[in-house]
Amino acid sequence: MDxxxxxxxxxxGFGAALSQLQVVWIEVSRAxxxxxxxxxxxxxxxxxxxxxxxxxxxxxxxxxxxxxVRQAIWSQTQVPRRQISQQAIDFGFGKNRNxxxxxx
Numbered sequence: 001m002d003x004x005x006x007x008x009x010x011x012x013g014f015g016a017a018l019s020q021l022q023v024v025w026i027e028v029s030r031a032x033x034x035x036x037x038x039x040x041x042x043x044x045x046x047x048x049x050x051x052x053x054x055x056x057x058x059x060x061x062x063x064x065x066x067x068x069v070r071q072a073i074w075s076q077t078q079v080p081r082r083q084i085s086q087q088a089i090d091f092g093f094g095k096n097r098n099x100x101x102x103x104x
């Protein structure tokens with residue numbers, strides 16, 4: 001989800017349907033780029049407070065992506081977490097998307 005600073009507004013907008021959401025790929029920033037933009041710590045606190053755990057943290061110096069997974073799913077998975085994390089990072093960078101070049 002890349003919504004230019006409205007991440008928490010979008011997530012809150014799910015309302016009761018949020019319980020059906022199992023995985024969230026979200027772009028976050030360490031410094032505000034927009035007025036009232038939630039930063040990494042704000043998003044982390046919100047996601048953890050709603051039953052998600054951080055599976056992948058690919059945030060660089062200024063901004064980047066995070067993969068959040070429902071605690072219940074993350075604790076039950078039989079697939080090695082490192083493998084899930086690497087696949088998510090590869091997907092986020094455009095690899096393995098049925099593109100022979102491996103990129104966007």
